[in-house]
Amino acid sequence: MELKHLLWGSATAVMVGAPVTAQTQVEFWHAFTGRLGELVAAQVETFNNSQSDYVVEATHKGNYSETLNAGIAAFRAGEQPDILMVFEVGTATMMAAKGAIKPVYEVMADSGADFDSDAYIGAVKGYYTTAEGEMLSLPFNSSTPVLWVNRDALEAAGIDPDTDMSTWEQVGGVLDKLKEAGSECPMTTAWQSWIHLENLSAYHDTPFATKANGFGGVDTELALNGDVQVAHIQAMGDWAKEGKFIYAGRRNEGGANFRSGDCALFTESSAGYAGIKAEAKFDFEVRPLPYWASAVDAPQNTIIGGASLWVMAGQSDEEYKGVAEFLNFLSSAEVQAQWHQDTGYLPITSAAADLTREQGFYEANPGTDVAVKQMTTNAPTENSKGLRLGSFDQIRGIIDEELEAVWSGDKDAKTALDSAKQRGDELLRRFEQANR
Amino acid sequence: MEKRVTFKGLWLPLLLVLPQIVITAVFFFYPAGQAIWQSLFIPDPFGLSMQYVGLGNFEYLLGNPYYRASFVTTAVFSILVTVVSMGIALYLAVLADRLIKGSGVYRTLLIWPYAVAPAVAGVLWLFMFNTRVGVVSWYLGLLGYDWNHVLNGEEAMGLVVVASAWGRISYNFLFFLAGLQAIPKSVIEAAAIDGARFWTRFRTIVFPLLSPTTFFLLVVNIVYAFFETFGVIHTITSGGPQQSTTILVYKVYADGFVGQDLGSSAAQSVILLVIVGLLTIVQFKFIERRVHY
Secondary structure (H helix, E strand, C coil), rough: CCCHHHHHHHHHHHHHHHHHHHHHEEEEEECCCCCHHHHHHHHHHHHHHCCCEEEEEEEEEHHHHHHHHHHHHHHHHCCCCCEEEEHHHHHHHHHCCCCCCCCCHHHHHCCCCCCCCEEEEEEEHHHCCCCCCECEEEEEECCCCCEEHHHHHHHCCCCCCCCCCHHHHHHHHHHHHHHCCCEEEEEEEEHHHHHHHHHHHHHHHCEEEEECCCCCCCCCCECCCHHHHHHHHHHHHHHHHHEECCCCCCCHHHHHHHHHHCEEEEEEHHHHHHHHHHHHHCCEECCCCCECCCCCCCCCCCCEEEEEEEECCCCCCCHHHHHHHHHHHCCCHHHHHHHHHHHCCCCCHHHHHHHHHHHHHHHCCCCCCCCHHHHHHCCCCCCCCCCCCCHHHHHHHHHHHHHHHHHHCCCCHHHHHHHHHHHHHHHHHHHHHCCC | CCCCCCCCCHHHHHHHHHHHHHHHHHHHHHHHHHHHCCCCCCCCCCCCCEEHHHHHHHHHHHHCHHHHHHHHHHHHHHHHCCCCCCCCHHHHHHHHHHHCCCHHHHHHHHHHHHHHHHHHHHHHHHHHHHCCHHHHHHHHHCCCCCCCCCCCHHHHHHHHHHHHHHHHHHHHHHHHHHHHHHHCCCHHHHHHHHHCHHHHHHHHHHHHHHHHHHHHHHHHHHHHHHHHHHHHHHCCCCCCCCCCCHHHHHHCCCCHCCCCHHHEEEEEEHHHHHHHHHHHHHHHHHHHHCCCC
C-alpha cells in the first residue's frame, strides 16, 4: 500500500512537473504582508490556475522603500523582476529611469492584449500616466484620505453626531465643543504631508509644485507655501496649541488612538477601513475630507496614495506577454471589485465600481463609497491629477520635520512652509541633475 | 633584551600575511575606494548614467546647514551614549567586584541586555515611552510631566541615548569587571593598611590601573555610537523631530536609501571615514599616553 502510494505520488509529480518547466515564469515583487499579503497571494493563485502558459511568482521584498531599493539593486545586478511594486512617491524616480522600465501601455500594445486605458478611473490612473495620457504603470492599490468620525465621542460631548462637517470651519466649531466637553483628543491624523498638504492642495485646486505638479518636467519647484496651505497649517497649528489637534507621529500612529476610542476625529486613508472596522468598539462613520469654504465654493478631487505596478526592462517577449496577461487579469472587474471590497482600496476601473454597487456592497457597508465619490465627482485638473516629484520620499521627510515645528509651536506656518519649499527645492535640483 | 624572530627572504612572510591582505583589500579597501570614486559623481539610482561633479557633492553637503548641524548632533549623541553606558557599567562593576557571594548570578543577569538587537531594543523603549500608551509616559503624566518625544527634540535625544546605552552597559560591565579583578589585591590591601578609604583607593589606585580597559572601551563605544546605533534611531525617531536625532550615519542611510541620492550618500561615507580615522589617531596619540599598562 505504502509503496503504491509513493509510486503514484511520484508519477503524478512527474506528470505535473513536466508542463511546469515549459511555462513562462513571471516574477512579481511586492511590499505586502499580513492580510494584504494573503490577498495578493490569492490573486496570483487564481491567475496561475486560470491558465497554463504562465506562472506568476510573487515575492515579498519588505516595505515600500525596501521593495523599491531591492528592485533598483536587482536592476543594477541584471536580476530585475518582471513586475515591481512601487509606491506613488517613487513614481518620478521610476519614470525618469527610462532604460530600466517598459511602460505598461507599450507592454500591452506589444503583446497584442486587449487594453483600453479609458476603462480606468481618471483620478486613479492620472497619477501614473504621462502628460499625453499614456499609462506608465498599472495602479494597484490606491486610497484617498477621508474623515473618520467617532459618533459616540461626539454624542458624549453633547454634539449631534450627524452634524455637518463638510468644511474645516465646521470642524473647527466641533473641535471647540469637544475641547470644552473635556475631550483629551478631539482630532488626530495619519500621513500629515499626504493629507494636509498634498491632498489639501489638490482638493482646493491649488498647485503643490510648479510645472503642473512636476508632470511638466523635472525643473519643477515646490509651491506648497501658498495662501491656502499656509492658512490651513496655521489653523492646525493653533488647534495643536489649544490641545484640539493631537499629533501622534509621521505615519499612521494616530490610528491606534482613534481605534481605541481616544480620539473623536481622525483624518486617514480610506484604506484604514479594515483595521478600524475590526478594532473599533464604537459607532464610527466615514465622511468626505473637509475643505475650506473661505477658499473655494466646492472642493475639486482628492489624489491617491498607494502603489502601482511597474514593468521592468530587459525581459523576453514571452515574459512580457505573461505580464500583460496578468495585468489584464488584475484589472478585470471581478478581481478589482473583490479587492476593493476586501481592502477598502479604491477600484481602479469604473466597471469594478459599478459591479460593487450592483452587488449591494455600498448599501451593506455605508461610507465605503465616500472615497470613490470624492475621487470621481470632478474630472481632475492640472493641480489634482497627482504629483510627480523626484526624491519625494525624502521631501516628505522634510515636510514632516517642518510640520512638527509648527505643531510644537517652534515655527509659524508661513516660516515652516517657506523653509520646506527651500529645502525641498534643493533635493529637486539634485534630482534634476541626476536625471539630465 | 627583546628577542625578535624574523623570517629570512621576502616570499614566505608575504605568503603568510597574504590572506590578511586579501581580506582587507576585498572587504575594506575596495568598498572604501568605490565610495571615494562614487562621491565624485551624481548618478541616477538605476546606474544608467553618471555625471562627474568633482567635489560638488562635498560642496553641496557642507553648504547645507542641516548637515553641519548633524555633526553637533552626532558629537552630543556619541558623548552621551559613551559616558552614560560606561559610567553605569563602571559603577555596577565596582559593586559586583565587592560581592563575595552570588556574583555569578549578578553577572549573568547583567549580560542579558547585550543579546538584544539594537532595533528590538529601540522598539522596547519606544513602547515604554509611547506618548499615549507607554507605561513610563503614563506614570510621568501622573507626576504632571507631559512626555512627548515625538515633538520635543531634547526628549527624543534622551530616549535614543538611553535606548542605545542600555544594551551597551552589559558589554562595558564585563570588561570593567574583568579589569577590576585583574588588579592585584595586595596593592589595594597595602593602601587600605596605610589608611586609604574606599574612594581614595579607587581614585589613586584602581582607576589608573583600570585605564587600559577604560581606553579600549572608550574607542569601542564611540565607534558603536557612531555606527551601530542606527537601528535604535530608525525605530524610535527616524531622525526626528526636526532632525534633532539625525546622526551622520542615519543621514547616509536617508539620502542613499530613502532619497536614492547615491552621490551625496557616498560623499557622506567618505566624510565619516575621515572622521573616524581622525578620532582614532587622536585617541591613540593623546589619550593613550595617559594610559598605564
